[in-house]
Amino acid sequence: MNSFDAIAPWYDALAKVVYGKAIQKAQSHFINEIKEDANVLILGGGTGWLLSYLLLAKPNCKVWYLEASAKMIELTTQKIHTSSSVQLIHGTEDDIPTEIRFDAVITNFYLDLFPIEKLNLVIKKIKNSLKLNSKWLATDFVDGSKWWQAMLLKAMYLFFRIVCGIPATKLPDWNGLLMSNGVQKIKSKLFYQGFIESTIYRSSS
Secondary structure, three states: OOOOHHHHHHHHHHHHHHHOOHHHHHHHOOHHHOOOOOEEEEEOOOOOHHHHHHHHHOOOOEEEEEEOOHHHHHHHHHHHOOOOOEEEEEOOHHHOOOOOOEEEEEEEOOHHHOOHHHHHHHHHHHHOOEEEEEEEEEEEEOOOOOHHHHHHHHHHHHHHHHHHOOOOOOOOOHHHHHHHOOEEEEEEEEEOOOOEEEEEEEEOO
């Protein structure tokens, strides 16, 4: 299991130094597409700021929050304190509760952690936990043709591979893999000069 424990206290600050407010704007862009009383699965939730945002926007949702980093879960707990509507789970897609079918799933900067072969299996596992016509919100980097994007991707993958032990060495085609697994793209929006894409999908099969 890869772990972001080493950088958890500085993760949000580092993201803001490089990307300003683009990361948070992209991740929160489609939150209102989630229905009011949805069962929501969040994978790789990070420090918990998005969970706080979701709970404010959709207070009647129930959330299962899976995060592989114990330090990230600690930071999340500090933000939300105690909430009967949130289940915090220390784990990965392998630990998704099997007794629940979710109305929505959020995978922000999660699908880029895996090499393409593994990512295909991860997507299938997540999709199996969803109801028909559920919403899938994904925000992640996209591989454009600009030189600075290629440089940033190379630097980020080297950094996170060394510090956090992620298995991926390059950005997978997460958009293409989602759609090849029967997840229909509804709409999307680009941020940070087209380097970050926020997308909403429907699990249609």
